[in-house]
Amino acid sequence: MTSPGDPPVDASKGGQRKLVAVTACPTGIAHTYMAAEKLQQAADSLGIDMKVETQGSIGAENVLTDNDVRQADGVIIAADKEVDLDRFAGKKVLRVPVADGIHRPEQLFEEVQKAPVQQAGAAPASGGGGGGGKERSQAYKALMNGVSYMIPFVVVGGLLLAVSLSLGGHAAPGTDGGLKIPEDTFWFYVSKLGETGFKLMLPIFSGYIAYALADRPALVPGMIGGFLAADAVGIYGADANAGFLGAIVTGFLAGYLVLWIKKVKVPKFIQPIMPIIVIPIVSTLALGLFYIYVIGQPISWVFTQLTDWLNGMTGSSAIVLGAIIGLMISFDMGGPVNKTAFLAAVGLIGTNNAVMGMAAAAIPVMPLGQGLATVLRRKLYSEQERETGIAALFMGFFGISEGAIPFAAARPAQVIPANMLGGAVAGAIAGVAGVEDSVAHGGPIVSLFGAIGNVAMFFVAIAIGVVVTAFTTNALIEIKLRRQGRSAGEPALVREPALAGVGAGAAGAVSGSKAPAAVTDAPHTSAAAGSGPGEDEVLSGYLTHQTVKTQLDSTDKESAIREMAAMLARTGNVADEEELVQTALRREAQGTTGLGEEIAIPHAKTDAVTSPTVGFARSAEGIEWGALDGTKAKLIFMISVPEAAAGDEHLRILALLSRKLMDSGFRERLMAAPDEPAIIEVLREIQ
Secondary structure, eight states: OOOOOSSOOOOOGTOSSEEEEEOSSOOOOHHHHHHHHHHHHHHHHTEEEEEEEEEEEEEEEEEOOHHHHOSSSSSEEEEEEEEGGGGGTBBBBEEHHHHHHHHHHHHHHHHHHGBBBTTTTOOOOOOSSTTTTOOOHHHHHHHHHHHHHHHHHHHHHHHHHHHHHHHOEEEETTTTOOEEEESSSSHHHHHHHHHHHHHHHHHHHHHHHHHHHHHGHHHHHHHHHHHHTHHHHHHOOSSSSHHHHHHHHHHOOOOOHHHHTTSSSSOOTTTIIIIIHHHHHHHHHHHHIIIIIIIIIHHHHHHHHEEEEEEEETHHHHHHHHHHHHHHHHHHSHHHHHHHHHHHHHOOOTTOHHHHHHHHHHHHHHHHHHHHHHHHHHSSOHHHHHHHHHHHHHHHHTOGGGGHHHHHOOOOOHHHHHHHHHHHHHHHHHHHHHHHEOOSSOOOGGGTTTOOHHHHHHHHHHHHHHHHHHHHHHHHHHHHHHTTTTTTOGGGGGOOOTTTGGGGGGHHHHHOOOSSSSSSOOOOOOTTTTTTTTTSOBBTTTBBBGGGESSSSOOSSSHHHHHHHHHHHTTOSOOOOOHHHHHHHHHHHOOOOOTTTEEEEEEEEOTBBBBOEEEEEEEEEEEEEOOTTTOOOEEEEEEEEEEGHHHHHHHHHHHHHHHTTTTHHHHHHHHHHHHHHHHHHHHHTTO
């Protein structure tokens, strides 16, 4: 446990300068690392000293030391599962969903300044500040915590069973065409190891739901309750086991029961043994007996009815169920809706593997479909997007649906409907064909381990879903271009947010290497008037001769922002000039955008602008901007980005500017340029 070592940095003088963060998601495969990359990338571009710990599927990496925490001005927890907060006692702690770390890292840097101080042993501090930063509900995070710990047992158990059956099984009479493994053989014992993994699945699931709610004292009653749900027939003679529904009930009951017991006041001499003896014993007895005598049979009945209903689904009913599973899996690509469908499918493994088969067919459709789309119509995508498409194809093969997130972030109106359509088609085909999956994972990779039943139709379902997604995506993009009066054969006019920090280019973005200057963006048609394409454009066409001013008339910050907003409005990209001004001023109120070295970069993310636009102006006398080094701003860039494109593009522009403006020679050339053409020529160096 650490204590604060330094006083907080004055937010009015530039905000937090040293931060630490922890990222984690239930599966720990993609979101965890994407959030870490985005946070690090944003911090590097803004000059913030930052270290990010990832709690992924392979354990904690880049672990924060006591010194890291002691020296930090604030802590950001971007996680959809429980993270131990005791080591951050005495620090400002901001808790947000892991998706916020991906989509709005800059805002988190501002919000953490106002976050409450974490007290030792206190409940987690919730996110504050801006919209979208609300913490997931405690129940949701507890459920996802259980899923996170359960998945490795399901995967290991399922793969061991699948491999042992495929390599050591033989057709035997009385198995209805199934496989039987001879006893006392090597593969027989491998299958037993797999069965053990499955037996532990529900106790682990229930135990870690309880653990997330009430910490270690709840682990024992939660796990024992999970055993009751998993083997109700064997333990107390129930008519049927309660499955994952029973495990969910026992997990939450154990967690909330322990929380209640913790509030009971006991004599001081009993307090030391409460968490290790009294609470576990009392809660286990209370939960176990209540489950056996009161709720166990009704839950078993509900689970049996659900299983019978699912087993009876054939023909059109299976198509409907498969389509629903596919829609949910592909809606948010690893988000809560996706996880809900995945959890339902995983919970039925061993009881009805067909539901997992539907999910397994839908899971890879999004990344494979988006990757295929970039291959089929290369002119619709930039070079960086095409590279990201190759990465998405790779991720799709391994069943990582998050590979489609960069495309959905850039073009949500085109990509998300296409993903859902393709996912629904794949799920429906898998449902009607009776595809089964005995492993809690999806994608072509699982077929290599013999975990898929009806492999041929599994691949048919994936292939058709992928083709539907790819063609629908490209069709919707072309429709958008036609409405904007652009030609799909002119890639320079495709103007979508860049895919920075993801896929093939991620390492370079995070490490600070230069990103390509020309991405998907191109000159706005109004900016190109009077000059050939590319002759007076900088930052992929966002900054043109229309948005450059050699000398500002203003002498104070607000007037300068108003003057620059009026300049940006000349491009036709500003729908509401006053709202643009107010948004930029609100951003200044949260912390100055004066970087020092006579530089200021005011910026606004608002739908008052219709497309990203950047302006540059100089002030010979300098304008007071509240920079940490006390210098007045003489080189001023104003960035305006619509909300829909704010994530990656805002970061990319800031990163390019911040890196180049650290070059003193570049700043000198920019100040010395005699006129607009000369300024444009110097600004071309930004790439």
